[in-house]
Amino acid sequence: MKKNRCSKWLVSLILCFPFLFILPIKGVASNSGFYVTPVIPENQLENTVDYFNIGVPAAMNQTLEVVIVNESTEPKSVRLTLLDGMTTKDGTISYDKEHTYDDSQRYRLSKIAKLEQNEATVEPNSSATVKIQLKYDISDFYGTILGAVNVSEKEPDNTQVGVNNSFAYNIPIKIRVAEEGKENRLNYKGLTLNSEKTKQTLDLTFQNPEPTILRKLNLSFTVYKKDKPAESLWSSEMKEVELAPNSLFSPELSLTDSKLKAGKYVLKIVAKSDVIDSSWESDFTLSTSEKQGMNGGVEILSESNQWWLIISVAILVLGGAGYVFYKKKS
Template identity: 25%
Template sequence: MRKFWKWMLVLGSLLGGLLLGVPVAHAQGVGYSILPLRPTNQQNRKVTYYDVHVKPGQRQQIAVVIKNTQSQPQRLQVQVNQAVTDSAGVIDYSQAHPELDPTLQVNMPKLFSQPNQTVTVPADGSKEITLGYQVPTTPFKGQLLGGLYIKQTQPGKRTNKGRIAIRNLYAYDVSILMQEGASVNADLHMHRVGVSQDNQHRLVYANLQNAQPGIMRSLSTKTTVTPMGSTKIVLSQNKPVQMAPNSNFNYQLPWGNTILKPGKYTLHMTARNGQHEWFFVKNFTVTQKETQSLTPANPRAKHSLWLYILLAIIIALLLATIAYLLYRNHKNQQSQA
């Protein structure tokens, strides 16, 4: 009987680990902080990012202080990246080599003499980093937008037990906004529309382009998909997005569990940004080949559901076995009395 309970305890522990998940490592703290130093030509001194008024051909530097709060030196990568718009409709400064929009006239990293460098900050110390740049001699309209992106470079270290200790690598980004004169009017375009897949999620996408050198900070969108020639809505979404100057991205409308059959459809979108409003209507076709090539939505969720059902059955059988053994043991004790 003791052996039985021993095996039950071991099996119960294994099942508990499967159901609850066993953490094998703990994430450490950020380990450092940054302080952007405002230059003399900072326009808005209330913001924490670089908002500089520049002149054609001007040479200048921006500076940032990195403070290391760890008891060992840290190697950090400091880079200037062009601002783009990611697939979630958010301005992204983290990409070192993004795909640039054809309307972009000035690539911000090219203005800097050292747009990518690795620095070492001493233990429990700080270091000031300066980055020099030169404004194009030809005047530009609107806004140039990039970002100072600072990230840790140390990978996880091997522990004494031979396992890898998982450590998060933390990053900071600070906007760099340059402007010479007046702002420009917003100009939004919609290009190709179709179906696609991202991270095993089926979706309808619409490529949106901000064709002017101006930031679209609060762009509200209302999107529906109908069969062509019908008013029946098969997909819909209301979503706020942001767009970097002279950038484009694939606006994503999740397909989810809706069965979008092969056929012809129409995407309708209304987009508003302050005083500006745009209306788009685009027809697109979903082919039989496309529907077959797209995996079902959330296949992992289905796998997880079957796993939980299997574990529930195993636990139920174990409980039934334990109840039967306890009942039989009780009967044996009564017969021996």
Template identity: 25%
Template structure:
């Protein structure tokens, strides 16, 4: 079982004060895991405190630097994390406990996420492990944070996995509310993994394919295949290969393969199948997906439908799709043709009107000449 002992999380806070938005917290896993050794503190320049898990006697593997405990049903145990403050000021830390989840990249998350609790998760870790809402570390001091574990009465096979997030409380009033424009404030936190076992009984992994549906990742169209690990154990070295065809046809429209993923116990994630900038088209489709580990293999064929309104809505938001302006060209062309026809009609009318006026003018001249000639003829007769 491969677990990062401590993860450094970066919390990016964006505040647009011109329109008085509330703080928007987005938790990003930084692409570095801070390794550390037993008996030493983990620290980072972005944080005002350092952490050290105190490994207890019932640790399954004493070489691990995260909590991997062998426990019994209905027992109570208190574990501790050392926090050290080397600064000149008091530091307030807000500990939180979360059950482990799996993100869309097939990576286990031990920190807080927005996703809902998995339907197969019987025991949520934050209901089993109790910790103070905040702890104060005096300047140039160390303290121990106690975490009280109360195991369920009912025995279970497998693993309960999660993490303890340790984030400094922001005690300074934001000055951004008095300024205009966009400001960005970075906040960091540690996450220490916590794994609870009651025995070493093997648990056979069970992977399920739930719904298949169109969606977007980073403003790009994808087909999501929701995969669920319904067992209380990690699924390691998970390889997934997926391809999509039109229903009852063999031509592959979209395909994605990803290797060496990991799923947390009793968790699910959306495996995204990229459309590579292509438009979503309404219709009936078939997903064929194969998932393998070193010991297991799963295979599914599942039909799904993309509705016209779904496709239209997602296509309009996809930043990689070139917008089709053909209809604009057609409308402009029609307008130009209509304007041209109107101009031709106006020109012809003016020409006909002018010709009619000239004809009438000639007729008037003829009548005058005829009348004059008649008068002259009458005068000659009189003479």
């Protein structure tokens, strides 16, 4: 009985051993020990407490404050950065400075605001207040400027490579200048066919040219053979999309599993919300070479994973031989 248990354990070890080399190692972060909260000013437009939503005149001159609270027993060093509102590929509003800005965006939070300090150290069980100065003359502009202040924990000097336990907070800052813009528009800029070895996508570009947030936008996409609009060959949709003011929206539509053959096609786009009702069409062509480069999105045998396959087979063969030898000796 003991010998059988030993044999089963040895077989399980041999079968699982190759996978030990390919399982990812992931660091798990602990509690941050600090949090950030905005000091709500008198010109807050709505009854919100977790972000700034203020109305200002064209000649703005105001100071905003955020409080960094350290609840831990060790000092916390943080870095502060002003970010601009942008629209992600998934159709959500986020904040960053490393993205493509739209030409219609005349004013950015990172340009019209200034941090009193870019770094701060908060002592244990205490708090620190950091000021953001808004002092700028804005001309011929009615609408919203969207951004955020990012507060991120500085990593210790002894942090291991590949392990990131730092925390970050974004406090959104929504500035309405003069009054909210009344016009809502969505422009379609076109598509690019992006063909790679294991995937094929239609990269689209939309533009929100107005200083207003577009909300609850539903997009539907349909592909049909050119001159055969009644026969839908592929379709997809995106619901509840939000676009930041004066931003670009660049979704990627995957055609990897579409089963489309080489030929000429048309992509039909329909965009609808409470304030948007538009549609567009774009032609694109799939060539024979592009379709031959597709294999359903699965990399069958690349040079990088050939070695893993060889090593795994070798380990299994050696392990099997060892097991047979062990059985004979027993």
